[in-house]
Amino acid sequence: MRATVGLILLAVIGVGVGISLLAIPFGAPKTEIGDYYIENAREDTGATNVVTSVVVGYRAFDTLGEVTVLFVAALGLGAVLATAGGKRGRSGVEPASLILSAGNIFLFPLILLFGAYIFTHGHLTPGGGFQGGAVIASAFLLVYLSSPGKRINESGATLTESVSGLVFVAIGLLGLTYGTHYFLANFLPKGTLNTLFSAGIIPVIYCAIGLKVGSELAGVVDNLMEETE
């Protein structure tokens, strides 16, 4: 009985979904904006990576909002996890084995370089500031795992985070003074397509985002590690 009811319900849902899907022509784009980006993004922004030209070009203001959301989230986490006694070193934690500690010293610079590679090439290859920042934060996570007593240089992280946030906003404000006069307008030369120094303000913004996200996530990891006591 239950099986029959189930089958009937399944058939009803199936027919319903089928009818509504039949109304949509298969493979036809539903909006025109995507075509516009694919056709014009390279001339408009100078970025080879169309996704980046949307994220940091056409919709850069939206990205500024996203960066702010991440900042508020990190701030909130810090407020929730902050201990009353202030920050203490994690004593009494066993040191990591040689494999982790020696491996960390060797890999740490290479991971940072890889993170920087990802965010400096955001306009050319897949990736960008957020991804590069996450890679950089993972390098700091490795440091915490290999030497549990170590703490992040908090003033350094805050400084990096604030300065890169300010750079993003300052670039946006400079756009107001130039040419078309809108927030985050491109005021730098677009350069030759598919070279590193091209796409105007996009790589500069992505470098700022990379450093900002990296220092923010490293701070988040630092806050979480503190609770292991």
Added chain:
Amino acid sequence: MTEKVGRTAPRARDIIHLLLVLFITWLMLTSSLHWQEVTMGAFLSLVLALFLARSYGRLGLPPLSLIRVWRLGVYFLVLFAEIVKANIDVAYRVLHPRLPINPGIVVITTELSQDVAKVLLANSITLTPGTFTLDIQGDKLLIHWINVKSEDTAEATRLIAGRFEKHLKAVFA
């Protein structure tokens, strides 16, 4: 590894060593010799090298030379061949109806003195299917082995580490 880092200036040798390692890595990542890529790579490598050379120097890596890079390349080829062989061996054990395994933990010793060399050996053993490095204590490595052929330290060392140690010694000599 000591926790407190002395506030001494990093040695020039360590800076140049790290700078070269980073810059070569950058060239491999970008696979481009365009002047803009090279400039950016040199800048980033220099900044990172200046900041991180002090802790990097504690690794005590041997000086970079072409012959060492060549020997490292040879080592990676040997490692690759061993990984292929071990894969076939483990696949045979998994697919065999009677599952001929004899898992256990053995201790092996290494003659390598540098920490990085020991870590490289430990990671090579882990990368090879069937053997897994659990920990390093001084010159002893603790290995989990899918098919323990010998519990004797010298014999286990010969069977597990012998394949790699000769080439690693050449790299770090």
